[in-house]
Amino acid sequence: METPEPPVPPGAGRGDTGSGGPQRCPFRRQGASSGIPQEGGESSLHQLLEAFVSAGRVDHVAMVMGLHPQYLSSFWKTQYLLLRMDGPLPYHKRHYIAIMAAARHRCSYLVGLHMREFLQVGGSPAWLQGLHCAPQKLRNLNEINKLLAHRPWLVTKEHIEALLRPGQDSWSLAELVQALVLLTHYHSLASFVFGCGIGPEGEQDLGSSCWPPSPHSNRSPASGDSMGGSGGTDAMQEVEVLMERMKLLQENQLEEEGVTQEEMATRFELEKTESLLVPSSDILDPSLQSNIRCFLEDPEFGYKDFTRRGEQAPPTFRAQDYTWEDHGYSLINRLYPDVGQLLDEKFQVVYNLTYNTIAMHCGVDTSVLRRAIWNYVHCVFGIRYDDYDYGEVNQLLERNLKVYIKTVACYPERTTKQIYAQFWRHFKHSEKVHINLLLLEARMQAALLYALRAVTRYMT
Incomplete structure (x- = not known):
């Protein structure tokens, strides 16, 4: 089956080194240029034109990601390889498989998109009546799909062994x-769709198809609060407090203030425990659409806190024991050439992406903030970095942001305009x-590390 050449948007392959600062990048670094991407503008327009020429339309995911054209370029190349280039699966x-994954999070946007794509590449319409009509080989993915979507720490080598066991399926x-x-x-793209409030392509106006800007985000600091009260003032104060805390943390790192390993471990456990404060619900939405429900088995199964009161928690995944850099990257590249390289580039781009700005401030080193967001996502999935001080998470991520991060990363279908x-x-x-891009990639890497660790254990 012939496929067109993938679009290569302007700037493809260029990396932004970010703003530097002391940090540990949880994946490979292979060198990057020092060019700083510019938000929106002409580069973003070129990206969207490339998409339109290639696909005949620009979907809303691409339009929202187009706010960060350097990331969009990397995302496009990866998704194009996964769906349209040579690979083991037809x-x-x-x-x-995309439909099955998106259905776990009730993401009708992605389910509908890939139902259409499935038919366009020759898939049988009968399969779209539900998972029960699909071949047994695909149905056998249900268990690992369910675990990777909601509780990836439960994936074991036995799950891998069961799928690889010789037989017809x-x-x-x-x-x-x-x-x-x-x-x-x-799973991670569903988080992005819900996190940004992306809707279907029924209208060309993007403004009606994602969350609108926050009430104060487009106002100058001097404009006051037109809604009355102190909302605008409080919002400005949040920015200044965050700026001050980032500055103090960076100064402390430069002074190399030591924290013992025991204290680091304690702070990680405290952060895990505090994440329980973010409310969750195990109730299945009764209005679940039939075109989603038919692709779900065990629909009540969902995320449960890695650390739950009164229960024995699974062992913490120590990031140093199975890293993307030393283990996951090489395993994928050996078994699925090229995709490891593209995933690695995508992780790097989003982790290092910076415009050196914070709200109305310019020339800001945001490295500690980006790292705190990434590591907090991994924390709620039970992954700990021994060399990271989780006290930074509490200092940099206020409660409303933590609620948002955990909701989008763990049960994105419950994301609301309000949070x-x-x-x-x-x-x-x-x-x-940009926050949502960090959540997308941090979540994907966390689940992938659990899955690849299980594959490695099966192989050894």
Whole structure:
């Protein structure tokens, strides 16, 4: 089956080194230029034109990601390889796996998109009647799909072994690795869709198809609060407090103030425990659409806190024991050539992406803030970095932001316009989209590490 050449938007392959500062990057670094991307503007327009020429339309995901064109370029190349380039799985099965993954989070936007794509590449309409009509080989993915979407720490080598067991419906290792990447990709993309409030392409006006900017984000600091009260003042104060805390943390790092390993471990456990304060609900939405429900088995299964009161928690995943850099990257590249390189680039781009701005401030080193967000996402999935002080998370991420991060990362289908509006009220819309890109990639890497660790244990 022939596929067109993938679009290569302007700037593809260029990396932004970010603003530097002392930090540990949780994946490979392979060198990057010092160019600083510019928000929106001409580069973003070129990206969207490339998409339109290539696909005949620009979907809302691309339009929102287009606020950060350097990331959009990396995301596009990865998704194009996963769906349209040579690989172990036939094209229609790739789209069906995307449907299965998106359905776990009730993401009708992505389910509908890939139902159409599935039919366009020759998939059988009968399969779209529900998971029960799909081949048994695809149905066998249900368990690992469910775990990776909601509780990836439960994935074991036995799950991998069951899928690879010889028989009529067995998976090859290469096929399974592609399926695992697709599942984690679409679970995380569902987080982005819900986190940004992205709606269907029924209208050309993007403003009606994602969350609007926060009430104070487009106002100058001197404009006051036209809604009355102190809302604008409080929002400005949040920015100044965050700026001061970032500055103090960076000064402390430069002074190399030591914290013992015991204290680091204690602070990680405290952060995990405090994440319980973020409310969750195990109630299944009774209005779940039939075109979603038919692709779900065990629909009540969802995220549960890694650390739950009165329960024995699973062992913490120590990031140093199984890293993306030393283990995950090489395993994927061996079994699914090229995708490891593109995933690595995508992780790097978003982790290092910076415009050196915070709300109305310019020339700001945001490295400690980006790292705190990334590590907090990994924390709620039970992953700990021994060399990171989790006290920084509490200092930099206020409660409303933590509620938003945990909701979008763990049960994105419960994201509301209200919790989007409540955090970072004086920040630009593009800055909130940047948060969602960090959540997307941090979540994907966390689930992928659990999956690949299970594959490695199976192979050894």
